[in-house]
Amino acid sequence: MKVSQIMVEPVTITKDQRLSYALEQLEKKGVERLVVSDKKEVKGILTYADIADRLGVSKVVALSIKRLHVSSAMTDTVITVDPEDDVTDVAQLMVERGMSGCPVVDENGNLLGVITKVQISELVKKFKDVKVEELMTTEDILQVNPVARLIKARGDMLAAGFSGMPVTDGGRVLGLITERMVAIAMAKFTVEVPDKHRANQVRQIRVVDAMLQQPPLTTPDESIAEASTKMLDAKLNTLPVVGEGNRLVGMISATDFTRFVANKFKVTNVTE
Known part of the structure; x- marks a missing residue:
């Protein structure tokens, strides 16, 4: 193609x-x-x-x-x-x-x-036989608490090379934060807060002020066709993968889908 x-x-x-x-x-x-x-x-x-x-x-x-x-x-x-x-x-x-x-x-x-x-x-979207668990990331998952400082969370995201991460409390997914949400929150802050107060108050912006609450979720058993549809419909680039009680077990992203396509639509063998 x-x-x-x-x-x-x-x-x-x-x-x-x-x-x-x-x-x-x-x-x-x-x-x-x-x-x-x-x-x-x-x-x-x-x-x-x-x-x-x-x-x-x-x-x-x-x-x-x-x-x-x-x-x-x-x-x-x-x-x-x-x-x-x-x-x-x-x-x-x-x-x-x-x-x-x-x-x-x-x-x-x-x-x-x-x-x-x-x-x-x-x-x-046409790969209904490939499951999310075959592509998702399960190790070193970056996550953040809703009351964490947005600037710090964004820095962690940047250092890890991620464009989004789940917002959790006790392992349960509460929301999602992405580069888009950070940019919008920061832009709103620069408009609404008077010039002389911005430098001091920027560190008071919390993740909860910018995050998407109750984001779409996927499960390990769901197909990548279903997961990609959820992601694209919501205009997101990543989705939390959850187990029982909405507890985080992994992440699936547009990068994972891109890697799948780069591998000529085959699942990479982790033992290789």
Whole structure:
């Protein structure tokens, strides 16, 4: 399968536009990334993670998101792919480079589309015989308490290379926190809290203030077709896997689905 068969129309923005407008576009369009472009030339990428990074910097937190520009937060080193590239190869590239998506360009560098882990995850909807337990992560699961500081939780998430993590209390899943939720909470904070109080009060934002309560859950016995559908319908990139009493037993993510596709739609043998 070629990239051209599953890529989607890109949502673009220019580097001189306000960061607040960019966040509005991410929400309005229901996408995880914006392509920063000049005409048809790719200049960078802007994601929720980039916005969270920018708003979480101590020297910047005193500024409102409305005073910042896209250029201050975007990633300007961009890996692009060709529309004729094989989807499994691009999935492997995403896994190896820790990327959530790539712009698709023609031989002249003109922007044609975007392929992300969302489109990759759509491909696993037909695999009703593969169970969540075959792909899910069960070791070193990062989790956080709802009263933990959001800045600390986000730092832990970044250090571990995760884009989301479950919010738990006594092992029971209460919610979910993702880069998107962190970015939205931080943006709201910079608008609602007066300038002179931001630097001191930013550390008082708690996970409970940003998290998604009662998120969709999956179980080890559920198929990846069902799990991916739940994840995509909720516009999430990760789901808690629970056992009896909603107790956390693992996590399944768009990265796990992407790894499955990169392995040519086969479950990786953990003994290899």
